[in-house]
Amino acid sequence: MAEQVIPANQIRGPEDKSGALGAVFLKLEDAVRWARTKSMWPLLFGLACCAIEMMATFASHFDLARFGMEVYRASPRQADLMIVAGRVSRKMAPVVRQLYDQMPEPKWVIAMGDCASTGGVYNNYAILQGVDEIIPVDVYVSGCPPRPEALMYGILQLHEKIQKGEPRGQFKIENWGIRG
Amino acid sequence: MAVASPIQHPTEYVVSDPVARLRERFSDKIMDVSEFRGETTITVPRETLPDVAQALRDEFGFDQCLDVTALDWYVQARNAPNPDGLLADGQDLAEIELPTRFQLLYQFLSHTSASRLHLSVRLRESDANVPSLTSIYPGVNFFEREVFDMFGINFVGHPFMKRILMPDDWNGYPLRKDHTLGYETVEFTHNIDAIEARKPKNTPPPRPAEAIFEIEGETTEIPIGGGLTATVPVSAEFEDPANETMLINMGPHHPSTHGVLRVGLQTAGEKILGAMPDVGYLHTGIEKNMEYKTYTKAITLTDRMDYLSPLFNNLGYCLAVERLMEVQAPARANIIRVLMCEINRISSHLVAVGTNAMDIGAVSMFTYAFREREAALDIFEMVSGARMMTSYFRIGGCAVDVPMGFSEKVREFVALMHRRIDEYRALLDNNPIWKERTQGVGIYSRQDALALSLTGPLLRATGVDWDLRKRQPYCDYETYDFDVPINRESDKGDIYELYRLKILEMEQSLRIIEQGLARLAKTPGPVITNNRKVAPPPKDELQKSMESLIHHFKLWTEGFKTPFGFVYQAVESPRGELGFLISSDGTNKPHRVRVRAPSFANLQLLPHVAPGYTISDLVGLIAMTDIVLGDVDR
Numbered sequence: 158m159a160e161q162v163i164p165a166n167q168i169r170g171p172e173d174k175s176g177a178l179g180a181v182f183l184k185l186e187d188a189v190r191w192a193r194t195k196s197m198w199p200l201l202f203g204l205a206c207c208a209i210e211m212m213a214t215f216a217s218h219f220d221l222a223r224f225g226m227e228v229y230r231a232s233p234r235q236a237d238l239m240i241v242a243g244r245v246s247r248k249m250a251p252v253v254r255q256l257y258d259q260m261p262e263p264k265w266v267i268a269m270g271d272c273a274s275t276g277g278v279y280n281n282y283a284i285l286q287g288v289d290e291i292i293p294v295d296v297y298v299s300g301c302p303p304r305p306e307a308l309m310y311g312i313l314q315l316h317e318k319i320q321k322g323e324p325r326g327q328f329k330i331e332n333w334g335i336r337g
Numbered sequence: 338m339a340v341a342s343p344i345q346h347p348t349e350y351v352v353s354d355p356v357a358r359l360r361e362r363f364s365d366k367i368m369d370v371s372e373f374r375g376e377t378t379i380t381v382p383r384e385t386l387p388d389v390a391q392a393l394r395d396e397f398g399f400d401q402c403l404d405v406t407a408l409d410w411y412v413q414a415r416n417a418p419n420p421d422g423l424l425a426d427g428q429d430l431a432e433i434e435l436p437t438r439f440q441l442l443y444q445f446l447s448h449t450s451a452s453r454l455h456l457s458v459r460l461r462e463s464d465a466n467v468p469s470l471t472s473i474y475p476g477v478n479f480f481e482r483e484v485f486d487m488f489g490i491n492f493v494g495h496p497f498m499k500r501i502l503m504p505d506d507w508n509g510y511p512l513r514k515d516h517t518l519g520y521e522t523v524e525f526t527h528n529i530d531a532i533e534a535r536k537p538k539n540t541p542p543p544r545p546a547e548a549i550f551e552i553e554g555e556t557t558e559i560p561i562g563g564g565l566t567a568t569v570p571v572s573a574e575f576e577d578p579a580n581e582t583m584l585i586n587m588g589p590h591h592p593s594t595h596g597v598l599r600v601g602l603q604t605a606g607e608k609i610l611g612a613m614p615d616v617g618y619l620h621t622g623i624e625k626n627m628e629y630k631t632y633t634k635a636i637t638l639t640d641r642m643d644y645l646s647p648l649f650n651n652l653g654y655c656l657a658v659e660r661l662m663e664v665q666a667p668a669r670a671n672i673i674r675v676l677m678c679e680i681n682r683i684s685s686h687l688v689a690v691g692t693n694a695m696d697i698g699a700v701s702m703f704t705y706a707f708r709e710r711e712a713a714l715d716i717f718e719m720v721s722g723a724r725m726m727t728s729y730f731r732i733g734g735c736a737v738d739v740p741m742g743f744s745e746k747v748r749e750f751v752a753l754m755h756r757r758i759d760e761y762r763a764l765l766d767n768n769p770i771w772k773e774r775t776q777g778v779g780i781y782s783r784q785d786a787l788a789l790s791l792t793g794p795l796l797r798a799t800g801v802d803w804d805l806r807k808r809q810p811y812c813d814y815e816t817y818d819f820d821v822p823i824n825r826e827s828d829k830g831d832i833y834e835l836y837r838l839k840i841l842e843m844e845q846s847l848r849i850i851e852q853g854l855a856r857l858a859k860t861p862g863p864v865i866t867n868n869r870k871v872a873p874p875p876k877d878e879l880q881k882s883m884e885s886l887i888h889h890f891k892l893w894t895e896g897f898k899t900p901f902g903f904v905y906q907a908v909e910s911p912r913g914e915l916g917f918l919i920s921s922d923g924t925n926k927p928h929r930v931r932v933r934a935p936s937f938a939n940l941q942l943l944p945h946v947a948p949g950y951t952i953s954d955l956v957g958l959i960a961m962t963d964i965v966l967g968d969v970d971r
Contacts (some may be wrong), residue, residue: 210725255633283621
C-alpha cells in the first residue's frame with residue numbers, strides 16, 4: 158500500500174492516520190501550559206470538613222484521576238497545586254505559609270470552601286478571614302462544603318486560566334475596586 | 338395548639354444515695370446541693386476537691402471523670418454587691434454571697450449505676466487556682482489544660498500546665514466574657530478607611546514556641562544545630578543519648594495524621610520512646626461563637642465540629658436545649674432522628690475503617706468505603722439538601738419531613754451495605770498482613786481506658802458494657818432491638834479489636850434502620866413539636882392565625898428565652914460520648930455551650946500507648962483512636 162499523506166481536515170478516524178501528518182505548529186508557551194494543566198499534582202492538604210469532600214473527589218465515584226491529578230503528593234517540594242480545603246486557624250497560618258513557600262514554581266492555589274475563601278461561617282478570633290490573607294489564591298470555590306463536582310469545576314477553571322495564560326493569583330486586596 | 342406537657346426525667350439520672358452518703362462524709366464541707374432537670378450538682382470548696390474526688394472514685398464507684406469545664410459569670414459577678422468576692426476579715430468563704438466569677442464544673446460517671454454527678458467549685462478572678470485532679474483521674478489532663486487556655490484558671494499540680502488550643506504566645510483567655518469575639522467588620526465603601534485606620538500595624542514578631550511536652554526522669558541537653566539545644570532523656574539503655582535518640586516532629590501537615598494533628602516524637606531509631614500530641618491547629622472558637630447566636634441559629638455551628646458525624650452534633654445540641662426547655666419531640670421525629678443518626682454512624686465508621694486501612698497500606702479499602710459513603714450522602718442530600726453539613730434537626734424535632742422515596746432509598750442502602758460489609762470482612766478479617774499489622778499493636782487495658790476518660794468503641798474494646806443508647810437512652814432507643822458489640826474475650830483492646838467492633842456496629846446499625854423504617858411507615862404525624870414557643874408554626878397557618886404570626890415573628894427576631902440553669906445531654910456518637918453542656922442565664926442566647934468532644938479525650942490514649950512501638954505502628958494507633966480534629970479542637 159503506498160504511503161499516502163491525508164490532510165488533517167480529511168481524517169475520518171484512526172484508520173486514516175498513517176503517522177505522517179507532518180508538522181504541527183504551536184507556540185512553546187501553549188505546549189508548556191498544556192503539559193502543566195494535564196498533569197497537575199495536588200498537595201495533599203486537607204484541614205477540616207472540606208478535606209472529606211476533597212477525599213470524596215479523589216475517590217472512585219467522582220475520580221479526579223481522569224484529569225491527570227491522581228498523584229497527590231504530601232511533600233510540598235513535589236506538588237504544584239495547593240488546595241486549601243478547610244478553615245485556617247491562626248495557629249495553622251504560619252504552617253500554611255511555610256508550605257506555600259516550600260512549593261517550587263510554578264504553583265497555584267485553590268481556596269476550597271467558604272472558610273478558605275473568606276472565613277466562612279466563622280468571624281472570630283481564631284480563624285483567618287480567607288486564606289488569601291497569607292497566600293495568593295487563583296480560584297475560589299464556594300460552598301460549605303463544596304460538592305465534589307464544584308471542586309472539579311473549580312479545578313477545570315484553573316486549567317482554563319492557565320491555558321489562557323492569565324495572570325497569577327492575588328492576595329486579599331483591600332481596595333477591591335470599591336474605591337473606584 | 339396545646340402546649341407540650343413537661344417531660345419526666347428518667348430516675349437513673351438522679352443520684353440520691355451517693356449524695357446522702359457524701360453529705361455524711363463531708364458534712365461541713367459541702368456548700369450546696371442542687372438539682373435541675375434531673376441532674377445533681379454539688380458545690381464544694383476548692384480545698385476539699387481532691388478528697389471528694391478520691392472518695393468518688395474509690396468508695397462511690399464513679400470510675401470516670403468525663404469533663405472539666407468552667408463558666409464565666411462575669412456580668413453577674415460584676416454587678417453583684419461583692420464583685421470580686423473579697424473576704425472581709427474573719428469572713429469564711431461559705432459566708433459570702435455568690436456569685437463569684439468562675440464556676441468550675443466537673444462531671445463524674447458511674448458505669449455500674451448509670452448515674453452522673455456534677456461537682457461545682459466557685460473561684461474568684463483574683464485567686465483562680467485550684468488543685469489538679471490528674472493524680473486521681475489522669476484523663477482530666479487535657480481538660481484542665483483547656484480550661485487554663487480558655488479561662489486562665491491555674492491547676493496546681495498539673496504535670497504540664499501549658500496552652501493546648503491557642504498558640505503559645507496568645508494574650509488573653511478567649512472564653513472569658515471580657516475577651517472580644519474578634520469579629521472582623523465587613524468593609525464597605527463608606528467605612529473602609531475607618532476600618533483600615535483601626536487595624537494594628539507593625540505587630541511585634543511572635544516569640545518562639547515553647548516545648549510541647551515534658552520529659553520524665555533524668556535528662557540531658559544535646560545541640561541540634563543553629564545554636565539550639567534539645568532535651569533528651571538519659572537512660573541506662575543508651576550509653577550516648579545524644580547520638581542514639583531523636584526528636585522528630587510529625588505534622589501538622591502529614592498524610593497520615595487524619596487532619597492537622599502535630600505529634601512530637603522522641604525516638605530511638607524507629608522505636609518510639611514518647612509521643613505527645615499538640616493540638617489546636619483547627620481551633621475555630623465555635624463555643625464562643627455560639628454565645629452570640631440564638632439557640633436555633635447555633636445549630637448550624639454544631640455541624641462543623643465532628644464533621645464526619647454532623648447529625649450527632651445536631652442531635653446532642655437539640656436534645657440538650659429540649660431538656661432545658663422541657664420540650665418533647667413527637668414520635669415521628671424521634672424515628673427520623675434515629676434513622677438519620679444510624680445512617681451517619683455507618684458513614685462515619687466507613688471513613689474510620691477506610692482511612693485506618695489506607696494508612697496501614699490497604700488502599701483499596703479506602704476507595705470501597707468512600708463508594709458506599711456516597712450512597713449515604715445521597716440520602717442526606719435527599720432529606721436536607723446538603724451532603725454533609727445538614728443542620729437537619731431543630732429544637733423540638735426535625736426541620737422538614739422526609740420526602741417521598743426516602744424509604745425505598747434507605748432500603749436499597751441497607752441491602753447494599755449488607756453485601757458490602759461481607760466484602761470488607763472477606764478482605765480484612767482473616768488477612769494475614771492486616772492481622773500482623775493490627776493484632777497485638779496498641780494494647781491498652783480497661784484500667785487505662787477508665788482512667789483516661791475514654792468513651793465509645795475505645796472503651797467497649799476493653800470489655801466495658803457502656804453504650805448510651807442502651808444505658809441512658811434518648812430518642813426512644815430503648816424500644817429498638819439491637820446489640821452493642823463489646824470485647825467479650827479479654828479486657829485489652831488493640832487496633833484489630835477496634836476494627837472488628839466498628840464492622841459489627843455497622844451491622845447493628847443496619848438492624849436499627851430496618852426497624853426504624855417499619856415504624857416510620859406506621860407513624861404519621863408532625864415532625865416537630867407543636868410548642869410554638871420553640872418551634873415555628875407551619876407556613877400555611879401564618880395566613881390564618883394572628884398568634885401564629887406573632888410566634889413566628891418572635892422566634893425569628895428574638896428566639897426564645899430559656900430558664901436559668903445548666904443541663905448536660907450526651908449522645909453516643911461513633912467516637913464516643915458527645916455531650917453538650919448548655920448553661921443558660923435566662924436570656925435568648927446561651928451563656929455557655931460546652932461541647933464534651935469524644936476525640937479530645939480519646940486522644941489522651943496516644944501518649945500512653947505509643948511508647949515501645951515503631952513509627953509505622955504509630956500511624957495505625959492514630960487511626961485506632963479515630964479522632965476527628967474538628968472535634969478535638971472545636
